[in-house]
Amino acid sequence: MLILVVEDEPICALSTVAELELAGHRTLGPAATLEEGLELARNGHPALALINIDLMRAGDGVELAKRLRELHVPAVFVSGQHPSAFENRDLALGLIGKPYNPADLPPSIEVLAAVMEGKSFSAASLPRALQLFH
Template structure:
């Protein structure tokens, strides 16, 4: 699976990329903010995006996920320590693949992505 990782913490991003690659996925791009992620997604056309909610440069992962879905048909798996019930409800219309709390483990990530394969 071709995956875009959108995470502003460099160590967490590095860990997620390593886990994804060990699981056999192709990480097509990484970004720390929503604007960069959008530009990379438009070129790289990922199958799925792993998106944190609070991103660098005061950008919003929910807004990014909505744009990815509406304009590119890319669904998001949210990986964040900031997931609230209100956020879950607000994202229902874009059919998210799920919501994972941090820290993410290989098992939780594998379980969430296995349903797509």
């Protein structure tokens, strides 16, 4: 799966990209701003976007999720900002709460892929870090 990573914390961004690629996914980014994320999405057509809510520079993750929805790119918030994520749950499939165990990322993507494909999955298969909104 091609996954857009929008994360402005360099170590977290690189760790996320590495974990996804080790699991066999392709990545776009990491992007650190709303504008970078939009440009990568428009040019790369990702199947999913992992978005930090609080981006330090121009724009924020909630606005990016709104704009990606217009491009038909589903989003998942990856953030410690749980209240903001839940307030904006209509814009994302779910939340991977920070801090999270990097080993939870690949199984979270598997569950999210099943959700996007309309497949069923066991609630027991949900990684600890993942909370689904829909």
